[in-house]
Amino acid sequence: MQSRSLMVLRLSTTAIEEIGATPHGRLSIFPIIGGSFDGERLRGRVLAGGGDWVTAMADGTIELDLRATLQTDDGALIHLTFTGVRDDANNYFRTLPRFETASPKYAFLNRLLAVGIGEIRPDGPIHSIEEIL
Amino acid sequence: MNTRLLMMLRVKVGTPQNLGAVPLGTRRTAPLSGGSFEGARLRGTVVAGGSADWQVLRSDGVLEMDLRVTLQTDDGALISMRSFGLRHGPPEVIAAIGRGESVDPAAYYFRTTPRFVTAHPAYAFLNRIVAVATGDRRPEGPIYTVHEVL
Numbered sequence: 432m433q434s435r436s437l438m439v440l441r442l443s444t445t446a447i448e449e450i451g452a453t454p455h456g457r458l459s460i461f462p463i464i465g466g467s468f469d470g471e472r473l474r475g476r477v478l479a480g481g482g483d484w485v486t487a488m489a490d491g492t493i494e495l496d497l498r499a500t501l502q503t504d505d506g507a508l509i510h511l512t513f514t515g516v517r518d519d520a521n522n523y524f525r526t527l528p529r530f531e532t533a534s535p536k537y538a539f540l541n542r543l544l545a546v547g548i549g550e551i552r553p554d555g556p557i558h559s560i561e562e563i564l
Numbered sequence: 565m566n567t568r569l570l571m572m573l574r575v576k577v578g579t580p581q582n583l584g585a586v587p588l589g590t591r592r593t594a595p596l597s598g599g600s601f602e603g604a605r606l607r608g609t610v611v612a613g614g615s616a617d618w619q620v621l622r623s624d625g626v627l628e629m630d631l632r633v634t635l636q637t638d639d640g641a642l643i644s645m646r647s648f649g650l651r652h653g654p655p656e657v658i659a660a661i662g663r664g665e666s667v668d669p670a671a672y673y674f675r676t677t678p679r680f681v682t683a684h685p686a687y688a689f690l691n692r693i694v695a696v697a698t699g700d701r702r703p704e705g706p707i708y709t710v711h712e713v714l
Contacts, residue, residue, distance in 0.1 A: 432698070492691065514679070515694060516692060521692065525693070541624060542624075542673065544648075563677075
């Protein structure tokens with residue numbers, strides 16, 4: 432598969448909201464309080480207010496469900512969502528980001544699919560997001 | 565991004581159900597009447613019953629696809645695949661696809677992002693991966709080349 436770097440996304444989260452054991456697994460919510468993103472075609476900051484709904488599954492994998500709002504350095508707002516899987520036993524952390532924006536300049540984001548390679552750092556998660564060509 | 569070929573998935577599309585203009589766009593549901601998949605680690609057939617592609621043609625001309633397929637392997641396991649996808653391209657190319665013509669898949673963007681769930685231990689690795697696929701819309705139905713994201 433051909434892909435091209437889209438951005439590196441850094442997220443800052445605050446105290447986890449532990450919902451606990453639900454019928455689907457153990458649900459934790461990581462509220463997003465900020466962050467940044469940087470790529471050749473777009474860069475800016477992550478607005479506070481999104482979150483990652485994280486469910487620990489019975490097979491040891493972790494299912495991610497993230498929503499965040501990105502604000503580019505020239506003022507456009509971009510709605511980002513992704514689902515993904517984290518499997519620490521296999522050092523696997525991959526996501527499938529999708530974007531929505533009303534900005535004509537960034538409308539190309541509405542027309543692409545992407546893959547994120549995640550990594551947990553001491554100061555929060557980092558996602559290297561690549562456009563699927 | 566590193567990937568590895570997972571399978572080729574061929575689906576047969578039955579009679580589409582044209583729901584028309586809904587708030588999101590123009591909605592069409594394409595039930596699958598069958599199909600097959602083949603890869604080094606899994607092969608089998610598409611179960612017709614619950615398999616379909618729920619499509620919305622957006623106001624910006626992009627077709628959003630929500631494909632849900634039940635796969636049955638040759639050794640009897642059931643695998644549920646869900647795949648969100650996008651398809652768009654030059655108007656003349658999309659029109660040719662609409663007329664049922666065979667079109668070079670490089671002439672348009674047709675990509676999907678499959679995820680899988682299964683209860684069968686032999687295929688449990690599918691629960692732990694995400695995948696990406698390139699689509700090729702043939703007159704009888706799409707062919708997806710599905711790659712595991714490594």
